[in-house]
Amino acid sequence: MSWLPGLITATPEEGFQLAIKLSRMAVKFTQPDDAVRSRLRKDYENNADSLTMASQVVAINFQTIAAANRYWNS
Amino acid sequence: MSWLPGLITATPEEGFQLAIKLSRMAVKFTQPDDAVRSRLRKDYENNADSLTMASQVVAINFQTIAAANRYWNS
Amino acid sequence: MSWLPGLITATPEEGFQLAIKLSRMAVKFTQPDDAVRSRLRKDYENNADSLTMASQVVAINFQTIAAANRYWNS
Amino acid sequence: MSWLPGLITATPEEGFQLAIKLSRMAVKFTQPDDAVRSRLRKDYENNADSLTMASQVVAINFQTIAAANRYWNS
Amino acid sequence: MSWLPGLITATPEEGFQLAIKLSRMAVKFTQPDDAVRSRLRKDYENNADSLTMASQVVAINFQTIAAANRYWNS
Amino acid sequence: MSWLPGLITATPEEGFQLAIKLSRMAVKFTQPDDAVRSRLRKDYENNADSLTMASQVVAINFQTIAAANRYWNS
Numbered sequence: 001m002s003w004l005p006g007l008i009t010a011t012p013e014e015g016f017q018l019a020i021k022l023s024r025m026a027v028k029f030t031q032p033d034d035a036v037r038s039r040l041r042k043d044y045e046n047n048a049d050s051l052t053m054a055s056q057v058v059a060i061n062f063q064t065i066a067a068a069n070r071y072w073n074s
Numbered sequence: 075m076s077w078l079p080g081l082i083t084a085t086p087e088e089g090f091q092l093a094i095k096l097s098r099m100a101v102k103f104t105q106p107d108d109a110v111r112s113r114l115r116k117d118y119e120n121n122a123d124s125l126t127m128a129s130q131v132v133a134i135n136f137q138t139i140a141a142a143n144r145y146w147n148s
Numbered sequence: 149m150s151w152l153p154g155l156i157t158a159t160p161e162e163g164f165q166l167a168i169k170l171s172r173m174a175v176k177f178t179q180p181d182d183a184v185r186s187r188l189r190k191d192y193e194n195n196a197d198s199l200t201m202a203s204q205v206v207a208i209n210f211q212t213i214a215a216a217n218r219y220w221n222s
Numbered sequence: 223m224s225w226l227p228g229l230i231t232a233t234p235e236e237g238f239q240l241a242i243k244l245s246r247m248a249v250k251f252t253q254p255d256d257a258v259r260s261r262l263r264k265d266y267e268n269n270a271d272s273l274t275m276a277s278q279v280v281a282i283n284f285q286t287i288a289a290a291n292r293y294w295n296s
Numbered sequence: 297m298s299w300l301p302g303l304i305t306a307t308p309e310e311g312f313q314l315a316i317k318l319s320r321m322a323v324k325f326t327q328p329d330d331a332v333r334s335r336l337r338k339d340y341e342n343n344a345d346s347l348t349m350a351s352q353v354v355a356i357n358f359q360t361i362a363a364a365n366r367y368w369n370s
Numbered sequence: 371m372s373w374l375p376g377l378i379t380a381t382p383e384e385g386f387q388l389a390i391k392l393s394r395m396a397v398k399f400t401q402p403d404d405a406v407r408s409r410l411r412k413d414y415e416n417n418a419d420s421l422t423m424a425s426q427v428v429a430i431n432f433q434t435i436a437a438a439n440r441y442w443n444s
Contacts, residue, residue, distance in 0.1 A: 004309045007367050013078045016096070020103055022312070022358065026351035029316055031341045044344035045105045048118035052127045053348045055100035059134040060355040062096065068367035071081050071142035087152045090170070094177055119179045122192035126201045129174035133208040136170065145155050145216035161226045164244070168251055193253045196266035200275045203248035207282040210244065219229050219290035235374040238392070242399055267401045270414035274423045277396035281430040284392065293377050293438035300383045303441050318386070318432065322425035325390055327415045340418035349422045356429040364441035 007068035015069055019061035023054065081142035089143055093135035097128065155216035163217055167209035171202065229290035237291055241283035245276065303364035311365055315357035319350065377438035385439055389431035393424065 003025065009015040031037055044050035066072075077099065083089040105111055118124035140146075151173065157163040179185055192198035214220075225247065231237040253259055266272035288294075299321065305311040327333055340346035362368075373395065379385040401407055414420035436442075 002307060002309045004307075004312060007308055007362065008369070011076060011078075012080055013076045016078060016099070020100065023351050023355065025312070026316065026354040027347045029354075030350045031347055036342060037347075040342070040344040040347070044348065046110060046114070047344075048114040048121075049124055049127060050345055050348065051101045051105055051111075051114070052118065052124065052131060053345060053352070054104045055097050056127070056131045056134065057348060057352045057355050058100040058103075059097065059131050059138070060352065060359065063134065063138045064355070064359045064362050064367075066081065066138050066142060068362060068369065071138075073082070073142065085150060085152075086154055087150045090152060090173070094174065120184060120188070122188040122195075123198055123201060125175045125179055125185075125188070126192065126198065126205060128178045129171050130201070130205045130208060132174040132177075133171065133205050133212070137208065137212045140155065140212050140216060145212075147156070147216065159224060159226075160228055161224045164226060164247070168248065194258060194262070196262040196269075197272055197275060199249045199253055199259075199262070200266065200272065200279060202252045203245050204275070204279045204282065206248040206251075207245065207279050207286070211282065211286045214229065214286050214290060219286075221230070221290065233372060233374075234377055235372045238374060238395070242396065268406060268410070270410040270417075271420055271423060273397045273401055273407075273410070274414065274420065274427060276400045277393050278423070278427045278430065280396040280399075281393065281427050281434070285430065285434045288377065288434050288438060293434075295378070295438065298381060298383045300381075300386060303382055303436065304443070319425050319429065321386070322390065322428040323421045325428075326424045327421055332416060333421075336416070336418040336421070340422065343418075346419055346422065349419060349426070353422060353426045353429050356426065356433065360429070360433045360436050360441075364436060364443065 007065055009065065009069060012066070012069075012072050015065040015072070016058075016062055019058050019065050022061040022065075023057040026057075081139055083139065083143060086140070086143075086146050089139040089146070090132075090136055093132050093139050096135040096139075097131040100131075155213055157213065157217060160214070160217075160220050163213040163220070164206075164210055167206050167213050170209040170213075171205040174205075229287055231287065231291060234288070234291075234294050237287040237294070238280075238284055241280050241287050244283040244287075245279040248279075303361055305361065305365060308362070308365075308368050311361040311368070312354075312358055315354050315361050318357040318361075319353040322353075377435055379435065379439060382436070382439075382442050385435040385442070386428075386432055389428050389435050392431040392435075393427040396427075
């Protein structure tokens with residue numbers, strides 16, 4: 001099964017989680033080594049600007065997911 | 075109850091607050107440890123560029139919230 | 149009265165000023181202490197990259213305001 | 223007369239120039255002192271990343287201007 | 297054959313891969329030397345912020361691809 | 371003749387090249403000195419993060435070009 005079968009989610013909260021998933025998958029495709037990513041995790045988890053940057057990527061992906069779901073307004 | 079039941083807000087000001095909440099929740103999902111986030115708070119609160127970066131994430135999320143609310147124009 | 153009663157402005161120039169206001173308010177909500185923000189002001193006011201970053205946040209917020217006003221084209 | 227009477231331009235090239243103007247005006251509103259801005263100019267003019275950052279702000283503003291002009295397609 | 301015959305993909309997952317491809321092609325056009333890009337790879341692959349920045353570019357390109365595909369909703 | 375007669379291109383690939391051109395022209399308008407830009411080229415060509423930043427500007431401009439061309443879908 002695809003890791004991304006579609007952009008539609010039942011709720012905004014699930015849409016936000018999907019935005020986080022997209023953000024992480026792009027990192028994973030760039031650095032596929034799980035051990036390296038785990039090691040780097042302590043770097044950005046403990047740095048304020050790194051966390052803000054991560055939040056920004058989620059925000060951009062959430063724009064896409066929210067638009068795909070017509071903002072869950074229907 | 076969901077922390078994000080929907081993107082619709084009664085007013086633009088509440089929409090801006092929701093954009094701030096989204097920005098912070100993405101950080102929280104990346105760094106769930108409250109103590110660490112509190113410790114990092116003094117870093118970005120006292121750094122001009124960190125605050126500008128935080129403002130940028132809010133701006134991106136506010137684009138999403140404002141579009142979802144059709145800019146509160148109806 | 150709300151600091152953000154709506155996104156509609158009479159002119160593009162006022163819309164740009166509102167974009168600046170949104171950018172600053174996000175900073176203010178993150179760092180509410182006026183004294184700290186004043187102290188940090190000399191940092192970003194005298195740094196080229198800091199000013200470019202600030203301009204970027206304004207640009208993002210101006211996208212939102214301009215769209216809300218249908219680009220003042222009507 | 224307003225420095226920003228409207229977002230409509232006769233040509234895409236003029237639209238791009240307007241995007242540059244918006245980028246600079248946001249800097250000017252943040253740092254109104256001409257002497258300081260002139261002094262900082264040598265910093266970003268001679269730094270590759272600073273120029274890329276400046277180009278990014280122009281790109282964001284050009285999105286707004288291009289959308290306002292319906293991409294000059296009519 | 298063009299390296300970019302179109303923006304339409306059969307699935308969201310393929311669309312995400314195309315977004316990654318666009319991100320890399322822009323790097324390639326800026327630095328066409330394969331040996332240099334390979335050498336730089338170890339830099340960003342082992343740096344948390346570099347990976348986040350790379351993820352951000354993918355997110356922006358995915359916005360474009362997703363919109364082109366009307367979010368694969370039809 | 372204008373360096374930017376319009377945003378319409380025959381193919382997505384040409385649209386991507388136009389996005390690269392826009393990114394470079396904004397740099398050129400900020401730093402018009404060819405000799406300086408050539409000198410700076412070695413800086414960003416050999417730095418992974420600089421290349422990622424450049425790719426990001428292209429991605430933003432490609433959003434504009436792709437929208438102008440209705441994603442080459444017609």
